[in-house]
Amino acid sequence: MIHQYKLNGYNIVLDVFSGSIHIPDDIAYDAIRFLDEGKSEDEAKAALRSAYPGISDEDVEDTFSDINELKEAGKLFSEDVFREVTMDFKKRVTPVKALCLLVAHTCNLNCSYCFAAQGKFKGQEKAGLMSFETGKRALDFLVENSGTRKNLEVDFFGGEPLVNFQVCKDLVAYARSIEKEHNKNFRFTLTTNGIGITDEVIEWANKECYNVVLSLDGRKEVNDRFRVDLGGCGSYDRIVPKFQKLVEARGGKGYYMRGTFTHHNTDFTNDIFHMADDLGFSELSMEPVVTDPSDPCALTEEDLPVLFEQYEILAKDMIRRKRDGKPITFYHYMIDLEHGPCIYKRVSGCGSGTEYMAVTAWGDLYPCHQFVNDPEYKLGDIWNGVTAENIRDEFKLCNVYAKPDCQNCWARLYCAGGCAANALHATGDIHGTYEYGCELFKKRIECALMMKVAESKGDC
Amino acid sequence: MKHIETVETRDMAVSAVKGGCGECQTSCQSACKTSCGIANQACENKDAE
Ligand code: SF4
Ligand code: SF4
Numbered sequence: 001m002i003h004q005y006k007l008n009g010y011n012i013v014l015d016v017f018s019g020s021i022h023i024p025d026d027i028a029y030d031a032i033r034f035l036d037e038g039k040s041e042d043e044a045k046a047a048l049r050s051a052y053p054g055i056s057d058e059d060v061e062d063t064f065s066d067i068n069e070l071k072e073a074g075k076l077f078s079e080d081v082f083r084e085v086t087m088d089f090k091k092r093v094t095p096v097k098a099l100c101l102l103v104a105h106t107c108n109l110n111c112s113y114c115f116a117a118q119g120k121f122k123g124q125e126k127a128g129l130m131s132f133e134t135g136k137r138a139l140d141f142l143v144e145n146s147g148t149r150k151n152l153e154v155d156f157f158g159g160e161p162l163v164n165f166q167v168c169k170d171l172v173a174y175a176r177s178i179e180k181e182h183n184k185n186f187r188f189t190l191t192t193n194g195i196g197i198t199d200e201v202i203e204w205a206n207k208e209c210y211n212v213v214l215s216l217d218g219r220k221e222v223n224d225r226f227r228v229d230l231g232g233c234g235s236y237d238r239i240v241p242k243f244q245k246l247v248e249a250r251g252g253k254g255y256y257m258r259g260t261f262t263h264h265n266t267d268f269t270n271d272i273f274h275m276a277d278d279l280g281f282s283e284l285s286m287e288p289v290v291t292d293p294s295d296p297c298a299l300t301e302e303d304l305p306v307l308f309e310q311y312e313i314l315a316k317d318m319i320r321r322k323r324d325g326k327p328i329t330f331y332h333y334m335i336d337l338e339h340g341p342c343i344y345k346r347v348s349g350c351g352s353g354t355e356y357m358a359v360t361a362w363g364d365l366y367p368c369h370q371f372v373n374d375p376e377y378k379l380g381d382i383w384n385g386v387t388a389e390n391i392r393d394e395f396k397l398c399n400v401y402a403k404p405d406c407q408n409c410w411a412r413l414y415c416a417g418g419c420a421a422n423a424l425h426a427t428g429d430i431h432g433t434y435e436y437g438c439e440l441f442k443k444r445i446e447c448a449l450m451m452k453v454a455e456s457k458g459d460c
Numbered sequence: 461m462k463h464i465e466t467v468e469t470r471d472m473a474v475s476a477v478k479g480g481c482g483e484c485q486t487s488c489q490s491a492c493k494t495s496c497g498i499a500n501q502a503c504e505n506k507d508a509e
Contacts, residue, residue: 017472018469019470020467021466022464022466022467023465062463063463066463069461097482149482149483150483151483213493285492287492332492336500337467339470339503340501340502342478342479342480342505343473343476344476344480345480349498350486351488352488355482369488414499415499416498445499453467456465
């Protein structure tokens, strides 16, 4: 399978199964297209001659010799040999290696689009904080179930985790005290809305957290439309200086400014550029809102072409910035073509419900933070482990080859089958696909690959 | 090659032989929390090609 497209003046051909990326000239681009349409080599040559009336025999022959050389090397029209990799998925041992700890089911902001409903998640009235004892048991559970995995990831999430900062600190200290004897390496991430950031938090986060995710939607008026406190006041003015201080003190350690865009700011590149140019942040992530289609902030079909254009604007602008020596990182455009994930990772997906789980403040286990409090998806708890093995098996088998819609998708080895939670919410089945998300995903990959092509051409 | 340039990429078939150690980051953990994408994850295995 191949996928070919033209973007920003480049001809791009992706050979889906080998992962190879080619930059053909116009003649070769069309020749590949003719072959992909099912024409024989002779038919394709004839079609090429009629498409390019003045073309020399030499050019035609050279073009096909290039194509055949790539085919023989397994880099063009390569076959899908990976289906078998997924055959044994059920037997696969999947140690747990990442936990999302919902340390606070409460929040000091009241963002109306929050999928976690300020930490109360769906339909749940009780708010609550994770106790140190519960958190400690969660870390022990992780160590016990992580097999030979060395790197263990723990995310402090909520609600707003800094509402329960003392427990976050104590849990990190506990993890550090046990990691050596178990030959583990804990990597902590803090996801915060910024309100609770103090000098002490900054020092701690910069020492202990491998990554921090800082929620900011961009321009003040955009951020303050949703990211408001309980009294309805916008958070921008309070959080931006704190984020800047934290990032400055971080000394190059990983972080992301993470925004959400909605139907109200489909020109979201302006928010990204605001964060980069006016606020000085360079590591940026901006996600489409996940919400019920009836919500006025939900993205619509009509928004789609606008969003596509925005992604192109962003990609082109990032090429310019790189050329000017002032690059920014956009989470979804960060593709590592040479040292990216192996095929196992590419077919097995996000790991929710198997190697990644969410733990509520009271110790219940769910496949991930987006399934929390859906009683149908409760996996078990940190004391008794995973007791709903049928659910875990369902997630284990939910790979890109198990999803009917993904079978003809060229992006599948970049996507791994999409988000199970989005699929469930859109189709009622974790094996479904959230089509809108797929459209955006594919556009982002086209842009990201285009940027790699520009790089390899020496254009940035 | 006169008509086609190729960008250097990891060979998927080769990665099937030595890959699969599982040490890499879990996708949703890194930033987005609302969707998956694995392309931007780095491989942690220095021995796998
Ligand atoms: S983009 Fe959609 S169809 Fe394609 S692999 Fe991902 S989830 Fe499947
Ligand atoms: S199901 Fe979706 S939200 Fe949950 S871990 Fe996977 S990609 Fe992330």
